[in-house]
Amino acid sequence: MSSVYLLVSVAAGAMIALQQPINAALARQVGSGWSTFVSFAAGMVFSLGISLAMGNAPSQLLRIVQAPWWQWIGGGLCGALLVLGLVVAVPRIGVTPVVFASLAGQILTALVLDHFGLLGVERAPMDWRRALAIPAVLLALWLVQRPAPSP
Numbered sequence: 001m002s003s004v005y006l007l008v009s010v011a012a013g014a015m016i017a018l019q020q021p022i023n024a025a026l027a028r029q030v031g032s033g034w035s036t037f038v039s040f041a042a043g044m045v046f047s048l049g050i051s052l053a054m055g056n057a058p059s060q061l062l063r064i065v066q067a068p069w070w071q072w073i074g075g076g077l078c079g080a081l082l083v084l085g086l087v088v089a090v091p092r093i094g095v096t097p098v099v100f101a102s103l104a105g106q107i108l109t110a111l112v113l114d115h116f117g118l119l120g121v122e123r124a125p126m127d128w129r130r131a132l133a134i135p136a137v138l139l140a141l142w143l144v145q146r147p148a149p150s151p
Contacts (some may be wrong), residue, residue: 024090036084100141107137
């Protein structure tokens with residue numbers, strides 16, 4: 001069953017790669033801030049439709065008052081900063097370096113979260129295999145850098 005979740009994760013990663021040039025193109029039309037807003041507004045409408053289609057009762061949303069503030073603000077804030085950062089970076093360095101750089105940030109942060117069991121994730125202490133991921137992802141980032149333009 002874990003292979004299904006790995007495939008879902010690969011598909012989610014593909015959406016991140018597709019999202020970047022789409023939002024960068026929109027940013028050229030309306031500006032970085034507005035493209036971030038439009039992206040989240042469209043996502044909100046889509047998420048509402050998915051929630052209703054999955055049979056989630058609107059009353060379930062009222063339970064948000066029971067959640068700590070960081071849970072209902074944190075994800076949206078992280079997502080908005082992610083989209084804004086990618087919208088700004090993609091036109092300047094390209095999709096591939098941005099994907100690898102953001103992946104490096106995800107991996108390094110995930111290793112810290114897992115090692116210490118932060119934000120409610122199950123603790124998975126650092127071991128030699130996980131430690132090898134750090135130079136591997138940094139090497140991958142270095143390999144995909146665009147060559148400097150010729151003068």
